[in-house]
Amino acid sequence: MALQTREVIFDTETTGLDPKTGDRMVEIGCIEMIGRVETGRSFHAYFNPDRDMPVEAERVHGLSAAFLATKPRFAELADDLLDFLGDSDLVAHNAGFDFGFLNNELELAGRAPISMERMVDTVAIARKKHPGAKLSLDALCTRYGIDRSHRVKHGALLDAELLAQVYVELTGGRQIGLGLVDAPADNADLAHPTPNAPWHRPATDKPRREPRPHVASQEELERHREFIAGIANAIWSR
Template structure:
């Protein structure tokens, strides 16, 4: 199962008032674990960055001088997102800004059915409690000591760990899925795995002893009756 964890940084809070995207980051998950594949671009917002926004994310006008405009990264970003579900913390905010940017450059907007809002998931699990990304990191034991400002790629990395915990934590078999995904990324394509059956061979004497035990101890064993009983071998 492929999913994308996404985060944006912006010049303000409302694209309808002219605020623009200045950073887009995305991290690929397969079966809830990061594969190592990421997308990260800084963007020239084509406007000044207010001082209050700089205090949040740390970016100044000089930091983004010469960076590509959103229209120049849109196709590459959409290709990375593919058709996977997109996880974001307060997802309507990120979707709203990306939709505004995509409309501005003539690209299709994101399908809202793909949106997974980790903030809503956290509110359902921890009603009435602080559910910011920092609060969730502290509550779930995710190390966020490096998070001195709102850096999109770091936030994606932290949110991927938080989302795993919100979905129930690591499950058996996920390590295999992650290793296959990393192998896929390294080879530049889909990892192909050949599953080889390994039947358990029971020695004839033990099989006979087991059959005798069942016949002596179990009356009318259900698994020895149709439709569970194996079909009698045809004479050959």
């Protein structure tokens, strides 16, 4: 049976806007989705950037240099992160920004960069679907009725969770993963059937029931007419 596609929705927080000028990634949050359905698996970490935190950046995400000084450096968790990402496509909002910082950290840690071919940019998807509209994560949450009342400041895991919901709406809506298919026998995490696969009745030893009639009998129709006739001042009689 074909497996559904695994994707990782992720977001980062940083010290600034450009890794080429010394800015660093200080937080990453990742959400696993299979067939556009969240599995409940996630990866979240803060990183010590070994540098100061500009006031403007701290104002956005609330992460101070003092808080981050107690966190591990990216290189210490790089393998754990790469294991979680696997070879899945990586979905981010304005993904070029997040990929730039992620690959910069991987390079500093002596790891190979992640191919840009794996990048899925929800801003690009939203631009095609809603040309001329506001494309921020907040704006898309408002458009799709996604609750973000708990988002006081930016946070990588929280924003990834919101983006996962936005991504579902951008790519077909909430029912995209509700295929009528057999569940895998071993309930393996990745063994999910494709959402559009034909549904087959599983084998069973229970006796087969004949289809129930769905046409009212003459007796039932007569009782219905008597019931309707007894309704005083019926709107259909005016």
